[in-house]
Amino acid sequence: MSGSDWLGRHQVAVYAAGVALAVGFGVGLPSAAPLFERAITPVLAVLLYVTFLEIPFTRFRAAFTDARFVGTALAMNFLVVPVVVYALTRWLPQDPVVRVGAFMVLLTPCVDYVIAFTDLAGGDAEQVTATTPALLLVQFLLLPAYLWLFTGGRAADAISAGPFVDAFLALIAAPLALAWLTELWADRSTAGRQWQDTMGLLPVPAMGATLVVVIASQIPRVEDSIGEIAAVVPVYVAFLVVMPLLARVAAGLVRMDAGAARALVFTSVTRNSLVVLPLALALPPRYALVPAVVVTQTLVELAGMVALTRLVPERLVPGAPEPIAVPGFAGRG
Numbered sequence: 360m361s362g363s364d365w366l367g368r369h370q371v372a373v374y375a376a377g378v379a380l381a382v383g384f385g386v387g388l389p390s391a392a393p394l395f396e397r398a399i400t401p402v403l404a405v406l407l408y409v410t411f412l413e414i415p416f417t418r419f420r421a422a423f424t425d426a427r428f429v430g431t432a433l434a435m436n437f438l439v440v441p442v443v444v445y446a447l448t449r450w451l452p453q454d455p456v457v458r459v460g461a462f463m464v465l466l467t468p469c470v471d472y473v474i475a476f477t478d479l480a481g482g483d484a485e486q487v488t489a490t491t492p493a494l495l496l497v498q499f500l501l502l503p504a505y506l507w508l509f510t511g512g513r514a515a516d517a518i519s520a521g522p523f524v525d526a527f528l529a530l531i532a533a534p535l536a537l538a539w540l541t542e543l544w545a546d547r548s549t550a551g552r553q554w555q556d557t558m559g560l561l562p563v564p565a566m567g568a569t570l571v572v573v574i575a576s577q578i579p580r581v582e583d584s585i586g587e588i589a590a591v592v593p594v595y596v597a598f599l600v601v602m603p604l605l606a607r608v609a610a611g612l613v614r615m616d617a618g619a620a621r622a623l624v625f626t627s628v629t630r631n632s633l634v635v636l637p638l639a640l641a642l643p644p645r646y647a648l649v650p651a652v653v654v655t656q657t658l659v660e661l662a663g664m665v666a667l668t669r670l671v672p673e674r675l676v677p678g679a680p681e682p683i684a685v686p687g688f689a690g691r692g
Contacts, residue, residue, distance in 0.1 A: 378658070381573070396640065467498040
């Protein structure tokens with residue numbers, strides 16, 4: 360068994376170890392939190408680079424042309440999810456800081472470990488990977504608008520365009536361009552192919568390292584404000600329950616096969632806490648609790664993903680990759 364195969368089969372254990380290590384650092388060495396915080400953006404950039412390298416660009420382009428999947432994924436994340444988030448957050452305390460943190464993380468679809476969990480559940484991981492640039496670009500464009508809509512303009516006024524542009528350039532444009540150049544190099548050079556093969560060992564370790572720096576950087580804040588943050592945990596749990604069911608219905612309505620349907624479930628439920636965190640950290644001081652609210656969602660979601668990787672293929676979207684449908688609905692083929 361190759362190193363990449365072994366890591367792929369044991370990636371959940373690697374992620375769990377990363378979370379445990381992060382909690383250990385956060386609790387036992389809280390003074391190191393600023394160091395971990397400074398490492399977030401470069402570690403994330405490496406993660407997204409090796410993630411994009413996993414899919415050859417010829418197949419990447421082909422997957423992106425699947426208008427049915429891309430359109431449904433965009434509709435779920437930017438039309439359905441905002442309605443669900445608005446409904447679920449009605450029960451949150453009126454504290455605008457807690458609400459802003461919940462809105463920032465729940466309104467932004469995941470672009471990193473969603474691929475790994477989709478693959479673990481037997482979903483179409485290539486399709487999810489191909490859709491991630493569109494999901495990231497659209498969320499950066501729409502998040503300020505949704506924050507303005509949901510908070511009456513208070514939070515949106517505190518968010519400048521600069522951090523969003525910087526995050527897009529550092530976390531999507533640069534890694535994507537480097538991945539494309541790496542593939543060109545690998546097509547023309549033995550050294551390039553060796554480099555690409557070596558990078559193929561890194562997605563799981565890079566994801567583990569990202570969890571370490573993100574969680575370890577915010578554990579002290581979570582500890583200091585556990586009472587305020589606890590209020591969002593039921594909202595995060597409810598989101599994990601509601602969105603897979605809605606995504607399953609949507610997949611049936613557009614006649615997706617099982618692989619695509621599982622991919623739609625995971626891209627609809629997983630959130631972009633790791634990439635959103637640099638934006639949360641750039642907020643004014645009065646929003647200092649927002650990063651901890653964001654990281655709390657990561658912890659809740661990772662626990663939920665362990666369950667969903669079993670429940671989705673066994674219960675929610677069982678069977679071979681053939682069209683599925685909602686009972687009683689005659690969809691178009």
